[in-house]
Structures are given as structure tokens and as C-alpha cells.
Amino acid sequence: MTPYSKKEEIQAVLEARHQNVFAFLGAHDVGDGRQVVRMFQPYAASVAVHCQGERIEAEKTHPDGFFEAVTPRGLYEVEVTPHEGESTRLSDPYSFGLLLGEQDMYFFREGTHQRLWEVLGARLKTISGVSGCQFAVWAPNAQRVSVVGDWNRWDGRVHVMRNRIEAGIWEIFIPGLKELTHYKFELVDKHGHLRMKSDPYAVFSQHGTQTASLAFDLERYRWSDGEWMQNRTKRDLYHSPMSIYEVHLGSWKRKTDEGSRWLSYRELADDLIPYAQGLGFTHLEIMGIAEHPFDGSWGYQVTGYFAPTSRFGNPDEFREFVDRCHQAGLGVILDWVPGHFPKDDHGLAKFDGTALYEHEDPRLGEHQDWGTLIFNYGRHEVKNFLISNALYWLEQFHIDGLRVDAVASMLYLDYSRNPGEWVPNHLGGRENLEAIAFMRELNSVCYQKHPGTTIIAEESTAWPGVSKPVNSGGLGFGFKWNMGWMNDSLRYMAHEPVHRKYHHGEATFSMIYAFDENFILVLSHDEVVHGKGSLINKMPGDRWQKFANLRMFLAWMWTHPGKKLLFMGCEFGQWNEWKHDASLDWHLFLGEEHSGLQRLVKDINHLYTKRPALHAKDHEAGGFWWLDANDADNSIFAFARSSPDGDKVYVLVNATPVTRHGYRVGVSDPGSYRELLNSDAVNYAGSGVSAGAGFQAQHVSWQGQPWSIVVDLPPLGTLVLGR
Numbered sequence: 001m002t003p004y005s006k007k008e009e010i011q012a013v014l015e016a017r018h019q020n021v022f023a024f025l026g027a028h029d030v031g032d033g034r035q036v037v038r039m040f041q042p043y044a045a046s047v048a049v050h051c052q053g054e055r056i057e058a059e060k061t062h063p064d065g066f067f068e069a070v071t072p073r074g075l076y077e078v079e080v081t082p083h084e085g086e087s088t089r090l091s092d093p094y095s096f097g098l099l100l101g102e103q104d105m106y107f108f109r110e111g112t113h114q115r116l117w118e119v120l121g122a123r124l125k126t127i128s129g130v131s132g133c134q135f136a137v138w139a140p141n142a143q144r145v146s147v148v149g150d151w152n153r154w155d156g157r158v159h160v161m162r163n164r165i166e167a168g169i170w171e172i173f174i175p176g177l178k179e180l181t182h183y184k185f186e187l188v189d190k191h192g193h194l195r196m197k198s199d200p201y202a203v204f205s206q207h208g209t210q211t212a213s214l215a216f217d218l219e220r221y222r223w224s225d226g227e228w229m230q231n232r233t234k235r236d237l238y239h240s241p242m243s244i245y246e247v248h249l250g251s252w253k254r255k256t257d258e259g260s261r262w263l264s265y266r267e268l269a270d271d272l273i274p275y276a277q278g279l280g281f282t283h284l285e286i287m288g289i290a291e292h293p294f295d296g297s298w299g300y301q302v303t304g305y306f307a308p309t310s311r312f313g314n315p316d317e318f319r320e321f322v323d324r325c326h327q328a329g330l331g332v333i334l335d336w337v338p339g340h341f342p343k344d345d346h347g348l349a350k351f352d353g354t355a356l357y358e359h360e361d362p363r364l365g366e367h368q369d370w371g372t373l374i375f376n377y378g379r380h381e382v383k384n385f386l387i388s389n390a391l392y393w394l395e396q397f398h399i400d401g402l403r404v405d406a407v408a409s410m411l412y413l414d415y416s417r418n419p420g421e422w423v424p425n426h427l428g429g430r431e432n433l434e435a436i437a438f439m440r441e442l443n444s445v446c447y448q449k450h451p452g453t454t455i456i457a458e459e460s461t462a463w464p465g466v467s468k469p470v471n472s473g474g475l476g477f478g479f480k481w482n483m484g485w486m487n488d489s490l491r492y493m494a495h496e497p498v499h500r501k502y503h504h505g506e507a508t509f510s511m512i513y514a515f516d517e518n519f520i521l522v523l524s525h526d527e528v529v530h531g532k533g534s535l536i537n538k539m540p541g542d543r544w545q546k547f548a549n550l551r552m553f554l555a556w557m558w559t560h561p562g563k564k565l566l567f568m569g570c571e572f573g574q575w576n577e578w579k580h581d582a583s584l585d586w587h588l589f590l591g592e593e594h595s596g597l598q599r600l601v602k603d604i605n606h607l608y609t610k611r612p613a614l615h616a617k618d619h620e621a622g623g624f625w626w627l628d629a630n631d632a633d634n635s636i637f638a639f640a641r642s643s644p645d646g647d648k649v650y651v652l653v654n655a656t657p658v659t660r661h662g663y664r665v666g667v668s669d670p671g672s673y674r675e676l677l678n679s680d681a682v683n684y685a686g687s688g689v690s691a692g693a694g695f696q697a698q699h700v701s702w703q704g705q706p707w708s709i710v711v712d713l714p715p716l717g718t719l720v721l722g723r
């Protein structure tokens with residue numbers, strides 16, 4: 001042992017309990033132009049130090065792998081010779097100074113750092129000409145944090161990190177590590193328990209039962225969607241068509257001849273993009289893409305918020321998927337889950353032995369229904385984690401929108417709780433004031449940094465102003481899912497046609513509040529799973545009537561005010577409920593009704609996109625008026641849509657299987673009218689009852705309009721007329 005090292009400190013290093021390893025390991029001046037270099041290499045047969053052209057053999061001063069060498073003062077490298085294998089020569093991790101800047105830590109503590117993915121996690125970089133990987137993790141209550149991986153045999157004694165106590169961040173730079181290095185953080189938590197944690201800021205991770213994080217270079221990919229991104233900043237989503245195809249990537253289509261494996265991101269780009277584009281959808285909404293261990297969570301129990309799941313490829317391959325969507329004219333929306341996270345040991349739960357990301361009190365910090373934990377939105381660093389994550393997807397992956405999952409569960413402290421199982425806010429109310437402040441800041445920051453994107457709320461209550469601007473007292477979301485329309489409409493459609501006249505109001509009620517929010521009409525995955533049955537099986541009647549009802553319903557939906565969302569498989573009438581672990585039933589295209597339904601979806605998408613009357617005033621009362629909302633006896637609904645440029649369409653819905661001959665409908669202008677879409681057309685496998693080849697308006701006032709035309713209404717059909 002040299003006279004420069006204390007036995008007690010060496011023993012503390014060997015046992016990974018030294019309180020300041022950077023003050024002991026590495027090079028330290030001993031005077032006379034010399035330095036002592038201390039190294040812990042438990043798997044080395046020998047160690048040498050290269051400094052100023054000299055090679056100095058290190059002395060093994062403890063049999064468990066502690067080495068020391070006295071060298072000339074200056075930069076040095078460490079040569080390690082293992083008992084088996086080749087020697088390596090690298091810079092010493094303990095020779096590097098502070099890594100994170102004071103400004104980064106200040107903004108992190110304040111909760112306003114907008115680029116945390118560049119600071120925390122694993123970042124491949126070069127420091128003073130030395131390439132390697134910088135690691136940083138927030139664990140303020142841990143007694144010790146080490147980074148472990150294949151390179152150090154997952155031994156937490158080898159690379160203990162520096163504690164930046166001013167922010168509770170631990171950091172280290174390890175030279176020589178390459179891309180795809182597997183790693184985790186080993187922590188001794190506040191209570192002295194050993195924990196192995198995945199990196200909360202990892203950009204690439206294993207999936208399933210394997211939970212290591214992987215280093216990945218985010219700087220390599222070169223985008224080819226410049227035109228899309230430039231136009232996005234000027235895009236007016238509220239007055240433009242938005243028709244969303246909701247997709248679960250793991251079950252949209254599978255390679256059945258290869259063990260029913262998933263398609264890769266690249267294979268999905270080859271198949272899914274032209275499919276959705278060909279059907280006329282404007283956006284894809286991707287379910288649960290952030291890394292998650294359990295397939296059955298559908299991606300809604302996230303452990304890797306910054307990592308697109310590795311089930312289908314690496315982060316750059318997902319970027320390529322988004323890039324190709326944009327080149328094909330498709331926007332991309334991701335489902336985003338800031339409402340809760342799972343209790344998996346390797347994840348965020350009790351990260352440093354304390355309720356770091358969650359609340360300590362289970363009445364605030366636990367979702368009893370889902371067995372998950374709730375984020376502590378009032379903690380600056382947690383809020384910063386989430387907002388920075390949202391910005392990360394919008395910037396680094398060019399995502400066009402985020403659909404925020406389960407907003408209602410965030411808004412209410414008593415969500416799905418009995419009396420005595422929740423804690424009121426400081427005003428005595430049930431509103432989660434910290435979550436409300438978080439959502440308002442999230443929306444404000446995202447729209448400021450990325451104009452043209454949108455943040456969508458899945459919110460199922462009557463909370464006011466969800467999609468109103470923050471400066472008007474709203475939550476600031478761009479759009480809100482219209483769960484009320486969905487529930488009422490599906491309930492109405494489930495009635496046998498002969499009984500629908502008694503439930504007429506279920507189908508008209510949505511127009512009472514249609515313009516209270518910027519609504520998206522949704523038929524999502526939630527409606528075709530867990531015993532609810534497929535969309536086609538929700539329709540009453542025999543096979544013909546089921547398809548006729550669904551064609552009528554979808555055409556009606558596309559002409560109703562509001563943007564549109566349809567879950568995969570509903571566009572061709574899949575009979576089976578959705579299964580997350582199986583492909584859609586593509587073989588059904590052998591049936592004409594299925595391909596006919598798909599053609600209808602294609603045509604209503606194109607009509608919706610082409611005619612401004614069907615989208616330009618989706619959120620303004622002036623773009624819709626009833627012609628007849630009260631014909632319950634015949635179960636007929638008649639309404640009109642218009643746009644600022646004068647475009648008008650007239651929509652007639654006959655919700656019974658009885659053809660209505662000679663139906664007079666009011667129109668506002670003279671001239672000739674034609675059938676723009678008929679859900680009963682033969683091309684859609686309908687009965688082929690046509691309204692007629694063309695109609696000349698008669699100067700007969702009707703339904704509050706100065707002119708009118710006479711048409712035949714097809715059975716269980718939606719008819720769209722225009723000039």
C-alpha cells in the first residue's frame with residue numbers, strides 16, 4: 001500500500017460504500033510533479049498507467065482488485081489486462097470533472113428544462129477527444145448509484161457515480177462504451193436496499209421480461225419530411241379534415257407464416273402507410289408506442305417513456321416510419337400516458353426507495369382499479385420529466401400530436417374512489433389542482449414550441465373548457481374525444497330499427513353540446529374489446545342488416561360535426577373482438593360485404609376531405625343546421641352542413657329497413673342536385689336503392705328552406721346530396 005491511500009477508504013471502495021469516490025479514485029496530486037492514480041479493477045490480472053509517454057505498472061494494493069500507481073502529473077490512460085482475453089487501454093472514468101452544467105440543474109430543479117433527454121439518461125458523446133457514454137440519473141434519496149452492464153459484469157462496485165447533491169443527480173462518463181451497450185442503474189436506496197432500475201430517460205430499451213436499457217445515438221438519422229414539417233407550422237387543424245385511423249402496431253397485421261410474429265417498423269411502413277393512405281385517412285394514431293413490459297397492457301403501462309418500443313425495431317426505424325408517413329401525406333398521433341405508471345420493480349416505482357415520481361400517500365398516489373401509481377404533478381422534477389417527454393416526441397420523432405390517455409383520472413382526486421379513500425385539495429374540493437396546472441403548462445409549452453401540432457384529451461366527463469385556450473380559463477387541449485356521442489350513438493344503433501322511434505333523442509342529443517368543445521368523434525379500441533363485441537356485431541338484425549346498419553352509421557358519423565377516429569378492423573367489419581396478440585382477420589375480404597364496407601370508408605373519407613362543408617366548420621355552430629330532427633315515427637334525420645366558401649351538403653339518414661319513397665327535403669338554393677354518397681349503393685354491397693340520377697330544385701319551401709327536392713331514401717341508409 002502506498003502512503004497516499006488509507007486502508008479504510010480502500011475498503012469502502014471495495015464494498016461500494018465510499019461517500020465520494022471521485023475524491024478518492026482517479027488521479028490526485030501528491031507534490032513534486034507527481035500524482036497517484038487509484039483504480040478499482042476487480043477482474044484485472046494486472047493494470048498499468050500510460051502517462052506522458054511512460055508506461056507505469058500499477059501496484060495491486062488489495063487482493064480484491066485495488067490498484068495504485070504513482071505517475072508524472074498529467075493526462076493518462078489505464079491499461080487493463082484481464083485474466084483471460086486481450087488488454088484494453090482507455091481513459092479513466094474518474095479522471096473527468098463535473099459533467100452537467102449548473103444551468104441544466106437549475107432549470108431541472110425549477111421544472112422548466114425543456115430538453116432533459118440531452119442531459120439525463122445515457123448519451124454517447126466525446127469529451128476532450130475521448131469517446132464514450134455519459135450517464136446521469138435523478139435519485140436524490142439514494143445512498144449510492146452505480147451504472148452496470150456487460151462491460152463491468154453488472155458489478156455495482158466498479159462504476160459508482162458522482163452525486164451532484166444540489167440537484168439529486170448522479171453522473172459518470174465511461175470511455176470506450178459503444179452504441180447498443182446494455183446497462184441499468186444499481187441503487188442502494190434510502191433504506192439500504194439494493195435496487196436494479198432501468199433508465200427513466202433511456203431512448204432504447206429491451207421489452208418484455210428483459211428490461212435493460214440500451215445506449216443509442218439519436219444524432220444520426222437524417223429526415224426527408226422537410227416539406228411536411230414546414231407546412232405543419234402553418235396548418236389549421238380546426239378548419240381542415242382530420243380522419244384518424246387508430247392502430248395497434250402489434251396486431252394490425254402479423255406474419256402468420258412465421259409464427260405469427262409482429263411486423264417491423266419498416267414492414268409496417270411498407271404495408272400500413274399505403275393502406276391508410278389509400279383509404280383516405282389523414283392521420284394514423286398509434287396506440288402505446290413507448291416501451292412497456294407487458295403486451296397485455298396495450299402500451300398503457302409504460303416503463304420507458306423516452307423509448308419507442310423495441311418490439312418492432314430501433315428508434316431510427318420508428319423515425320423512418322414517421323418520416324414515410326409524412327412523405328405519404330399522413331400525420332402521426334401517439335397515445336401518451338402521463339396519468340399513471342406500473343409498479344414493476346425495474347421501473348419508476350419507489351425509484352430511490354422513496355415515492356420519487358409518485359405520491360407517498362396511496363390515497364393520492366395509487367390507481368386502485370388499474371394497480372398503477374399516479375405521478376406527483378406538484379413536484380417540479382416530475383412535471384419536468386413529463387413535459388420534456390412530450391416535447392421529445394414532437395421534436396425528435398416529428399410526431400404531429402399526442403392523445404393524452406385517461407385525462408378524467410388525472411382531473412379528479414376522487415376518481416373511482418369511495419368516500420374516505422381520497423384526500424381533498426387545499427380548498428376542500430375534488431379537483432386535482434396540481435394536475436390541472438400541469439396540463440395547462442403542458443399544452444402551453446407544446447403549442448409554443450411546436451406550432452401546428454395538437455394535444456388531444458381522452459376525457460369522459462363534463463369538465464368545462466377542456467379544449468379551450470389556457471388564457472380563457474380552459475385546459476388548453478387542441479381537441480377532446482367525444483365520448484358522449486360515442487355512447488349515445490352506439491346505444492341507439494343497438495336498438496332494433498322498429499324500436500328506434502322510441503329512442504330518437506339518443507341520436508340527436510349530441511348536437512346540443514356539439515360545439516362546446518373541439519370534438520373528435522371516436523370509435524376506438526375501447527369499444528371492441530373486453531366482451532363488448534366487435535363494431536359489426538353491435539349492429540342488430542341479420543347479416544345484411546348488420547352491414548347496412550354499419551354502413552349507414554359510419555356515413556352518418558362522417559357527416560356529423562367533429563373530426564373522426566376509427567379503430568382498425570372496423571373499416572371492413574371484423575366479426576371478432578380485437579385481440580392484442582393476434583392479427584386482424586384479413587381473410588374476411590373473401591366476403592363482398594366486407595370489401596364493400598371498406599370501399600364505403602374510402603369514399604366517405606374522400607368526400608369528407610374534398611367537400612369543405614363537411615370539415616371547415618366542424619367546431620362552429622354556423623356550419624350545421626337541422627332540416628328535421630323530430631321525425632321519430634319514421635326514424636329519419638335530415639340536416640345540412642356548410643362552409644365559409646359557400647359549399648353545402650344535405651344529409652338524410654333513414655334508420656329503418658323501409659325504403660321511403662318521395663321524401664321531400666329542403667334546400668337553400670335553386671339548381672340541380674346530385675347524389676354524392678349513398679351507403680346503400682351496390683358498390684358497397686347494398687340493395688342499390690338510389691335517390692335518383694339528379695334532382696332539380698323546386699320552388700317549394702320546406703323544412704325552413706326556400707327550395708326543395710324529392711328523393712327516395714334507401715333502407716338503413718345515409719344519403720349525402722349536393723351540387
